[in-house]
Amino acid sequence: MTDVSASTDTSFRPSMLIYDRRYRSLTFQVIVFILVMAAMWWLISNTITNLASMGKTFDFGFLFQRAGYDISQTLIPYSADDTHFRAAVVGLLNTLLVAILGCIAATILGIAVGVARLSKNWLFGRLMTVYVEIFRNIPLLLWILIIYAVFTEIMPAPNAYRGDDPAWSMILFDNVALTNRYTSIPTLGMTNDPGSLDLGARITFNWATIAFVVVLIGGWIARGMIAKNAQKVQNRTGFRPTTWWKSLLVMTVPSLFLIWFFGLHLIAPALKGFNFTGGINVSNSLVALWLALTLYTAAFIAEIVRAGILAVSRGQSEAAFALGLRPKRTMNLVILPQALRVIIPPLISQYLNLTKNSSLAIAVGYMDLRGTLGGTTLNQTGRELEAIVLMMLTYLMLSLLISAAMNVFNSRVKLKER
Amino acid sequence: MTKSVFLGTVAAATLLAGMGMAQEGSTLAQVKERGELNCGVNTGLVGFAAPDANGNWTGFDVALCRAVAAAVLGDPTKVKFVPTTGQTRFTAVSSGEVDLLARNSTWTYSRDTDLKLDFTGVNYYDGQGFMVSKDLGVTSAKELDGATICIQTGTTTELNLADYFRANQMDYTPVNIDSNAEGEQQYMAGACDAYTTDASGLAATRAAFADPENHIILPEIISKEPLGPAVRHGDNNWGDIVRWTLNALVAAEEYGVTSRNIEELVRSSTNPEVQRLLGTSDELGAMMGLDAEWAKRAILASGNYGEIFAANIGEQTPIGLARGLNAQWTQGGLLYAPPFR
Numbered sequence: 001m002t003d004v005s006a007s008t009d010t011s012f013r014p015s016m017l018i019y020d021r022r023y024r025s026l027t028f029q030v031i032v033f034i035l036v037m038a039a040m041w042w043l044i045s046n047t048i049t050n051l052a053s054m055g056k057t058f059d060f061g062f063l064f065q066r067a068g069y070d071i072s073q074t075l076i077p078y079s080a081d082d083t084h085f086r087a088a089v090v091g092l093l094n095t096l097l098v099a100i101l102g103c104i105a106a107t108i109l110g111i112a113v114g115v116a117r118l119s120k121n122w123l124f125g126r127l128m129t130v131y132v133e134i135f136r137n138i139p140l141l142l143w144i145l146i147i148y149a150v151f152t153e154i155m156p157a158p159n160a161y162r163g164d165d166p167a168w169s170m171i172l173f174d175n176v177a178l179t180n181r182y183t184s185i186p187t188l189g190m191t192n193d194p195g196s197l198d199l200g201a202r203i204t205f206n207w208a209t210i211a212f213v214v215v216l217i218g219g220w221i222a223r224g225m226i227a228k229n230a231q232k233v234q235n236r237t238g239f240r241p242t243t244w245w246k247s248l249l250v251m252t253v254p255s256l257f258l259i260w261f262f263g264l265h266l267i268a269p270a271l272k273g274f275n276f277t278g279g280i281n282v283s284n285s286l287v288a289l290w291l292a293l294t295l296y297t298a299a300f301i302a303e304i305v306r307a308g309i310l311a312v313s314r315g316q317s318e319a320a321f322a323l324g325l326r327p328k329r330t331m332n333l334v335i336l337p338q339a340l341r342v343i344i345p346p347l348i349s350q351y352l353n354l355t356k357n358s359s360l361a362i363a364v365g366y367m368d369l370r371g372t373l374g375g376t377t378l379n380q381t382g383r384e385l386e387a388i389v390l391m392m393l394t395y396l397m398l399s400l401l402i403s404a405a406m407n408v409f410n411s412r413v414k415l416k417e418r
Numbered sequence: 419m420t421k422s423v424f425l426g427t428v429a430a431a432t433l434l435a436g437m438g439m440a441q442e443g444s445t446l447a448q449v450k451e452r453g454e455l456n457c458g459v460n461t462g463l464v465g466f467a468a469p470d471a472n473g474n475w476t477g478f479d480v481a482l483c484r485a486v487a488a489a490v491l492g493d494p495t496k497v498k499f500v501p502t503t504g505q506t507r508f509t510a511v512s513s514g515e516v517d518l519l520a521r522n523s524t525w526t527y528s529r530d531t532d533l534k535l536d537f538t539g540v541n542y543y544d545g546q547g548f549m550v551s552k553d554l555g556v557t558s559a560k561e562l563d564g565a566t567i568c569i570q571t572g573t574t575t576e577l578n579l580a581d582y583f584r585a586n587q588m589d590y591t592p593v594n595i596d597s598n599a600e601g602e603q604q605y606m607a608g609a610c611d612a613y614t615t616d617a618s619g620l621a622a623t624r625a626a627f628a629d630p631e632n633h634i635i636l637p638e639i640i641s642k643e644p645l646g647p648a649v650r651h652g653d654n655n656w657g658d659i660v661r662w663t664l665n666a667l668v669a670a671e672e673y674g675v676t677s678r679n680i681e682e683l684v685r686s687s688t689n690p691e692v693q694r695l696l697g698t699s700d701e702l703g704a705m706m707g708l709d710a711e712w713a714k715r716a717i718l719a720s721g722n723y724g725e726i727f728a729a730n731i732g733e734q735t736p737i738g739l740a741r742g743l744n745a746q747w748t749q750g751g752l753l754y755a756p757p758f759r
Binding site for chain 1: 504508509528534563565566572577579583584590594607609610
């Protein structure tokens with residue numbers, strides 16, 4: 001404070017709110033806060049007045065009325081007699097299904113393409129560039145429609161499989177039928193069915209499924225312990241014991257035993273009446289949506305992966321080579337851990353994008369949350385505001401959950417700086 | 419002090435703005451001021467509402483829009499057609515985007531009450547049917563067990579379909595589609611075995627096929643679908659105008675008033691009912707804020723109900739619908755306009 005008058009005159013004048021640096025930022029913050037609050041209040045009061053003038057109420061009671069419509073793909077039992085709430089849950093599960101499938105496939109494809117784009121093979125690298133540029137620069141909705149159209153127009157109707165000399169025949173040892181409505185795949189049958197665990201609300205899990213999940217997780221943990229033990233031995237003696245056959249055994253043998261124990265076998269679909277029955281009919285809308293979301297998002301993920309790898313300075317790999325590490329080890333021990341630090345945060349955004357983009361499902365009649373709660377339910381009940389608010393909250397929750405889970409993962413892989 | 423004054427000003431301004439947004443004038447005044455009627459129609463259903471080769475909307479529902487525009491604005495061409503899907507149509511009405519919805523919409527209890535719409539009559543008595551390809555060898559809807567069926571989302575047909583298959587203990591797989599055009603494409607590609615919607619819609623869709631003779635509409639009609647124009651709930655005068663414009667078209671057919679003989683009847687008719695309808699005696703138009711000749715203009719726009727029917731969906735057109743239930747009550751149908759007095 002070099003200004004003498006400011007230090008001597010301590011009384012507060014209103015003009016100081018703007019001209020005095022001590023108060024200025026506070027003043028602007030208060031003004032912005034008031035404006036934001038006023039805007040929100042205006043929106044809310046406007047909504048309330050308009051709802052009142054239309055004679056509408058804000059009421060979620062409709063969720064517990066009879067839905068009355070059918071849904072083509074239901075992961076939990078559902079009939080037209082169930083409530084709109086259950087229909088919304090069915091839709092949410094369909095959203096989750098395509099989002100999870102999409103995230104997994106997009107990650108695998110994205111990493112493969114991202115690495116391939118850095119390939120020393122000129123043609124291969126350029127091909128990947130073409131793929132990335134085509135897919136990320138054309139709107140997703142068009143890809144969904146194009147892929148769906150390809151399925152419906154090129155595949156035959158189930159009728160083509162009929163008769164003694166059908167125009168089309170099933171593939172993969174008569175197990176899979178491709179049609180313009182769905183891909184019919186075999187379902188799993190059991191000669192020794194252990195029954196199901198009833199979770200209430202007509203949601204059941206077969207004990208065999210639970211057994212498989214437990215055994216697979218157990219196998220994974222055992223594999224981790226074997227690797228940890230090998231690490232210990234290596235640290236102590238300098239030699240890493242062979243572990244691959246041990247890992248393979250703990251990962252596969254228990255599952256094989258369960259397959260034998262439950263008498264697991266494939267039941268191939270058969271054409272009966274209008275459609276294939278007996279197997280699982282994976283609708284083309286799901287496949288088209290999944291493919292489109294995967295191909296589109298993988299293009300972005302490929303760029304993220306490429307950027308992540310390029311972000312690791314060349315000196316790192318040169319240093320690793322100088323120490324005598326082979327290229328594969330260099331990748332696993334030096335490059336990837338550092339690249340992941342760059343890759344994970346934008347990858348989270350891509351997962352969120354994919355999940356939210358899945359709401360384009362309605363374009364191909366895939367009944368996701370947008371199709372049930374935000375589509376048919378909204379239409380049949382006329383509760384636009386409630387349905388949209390509920391849908392926004394659900395997508396928000398879903399995104400925050402994905403984001404939280406990925407942040408936990410990120411904090412585990414990020415560079416530990418000491 | 420300064421802050422609280424500022425806050426007070428913001429609050430007052432917000433309150434005023436909020437009230438300003440909620441204010442609404444009468445629909446009639448809005449339409450007159452705009453000089454154009456916003457009419458919600460189908461995105462494209464030949465015979466009911468579809469743009470022709472020159473981009474002019476024509477069809478059975480379109481004719482009603484034009485009649486209302488002629489009655490209110492004096493010019494049947496002053497209509498802005500807003501294509502709406504099964505999903506968007508009611509929101510378009512309640513949000514005020516359209517003044518009138520003439521889009522093959524079924525009059526149901528919950529739509530009339532809970533959705534805050536007012537249906538102002540029935541312009542087509544319809545029922546839900548099924549269309550299948552002849553190759554399928556199906557002759558009855560009862561044989562559709564296990565079939566894949568294309569259906570427009572957000573329609574009453576979606577609920578009827580579920581009810582019908584449950585009642586008959588049959589299974590089906592719904593393929594949800596958004597518009598008639600998409601349904602047509604899916605059906606033609608064989609992605610569904612049957613297409614279901616109102617029987618009139620099926621006939622109209624089939625008429626647009628390259629090979630209409632290879633597709634049949636099954637005899638079962640599984641529901642009552644009274645299709646009618648709808649307006650927003652709460653503006654009774656506007657509802658009256660739409661209701662009585664439709665009634666005027668129906669009454670005109672009953673009294674033999676056509677677009678051809680109307681000028682002559684205005685001069686010479688001695689039938690008091692016709693005189694009141696055409697505004698040569700009494701002042702019926704003034705009772706709902708229109709002039710005396712409103713009904714005359716409405717009839718002149720595209721003719722009376724019978725003329726509109728014959729020109730757009732009748733047996734002489736490719737759609738080829740018989741009058742059936744939609745004949746005048748004097749001919750054994752259900753059309754019955756209340757008296758004009």
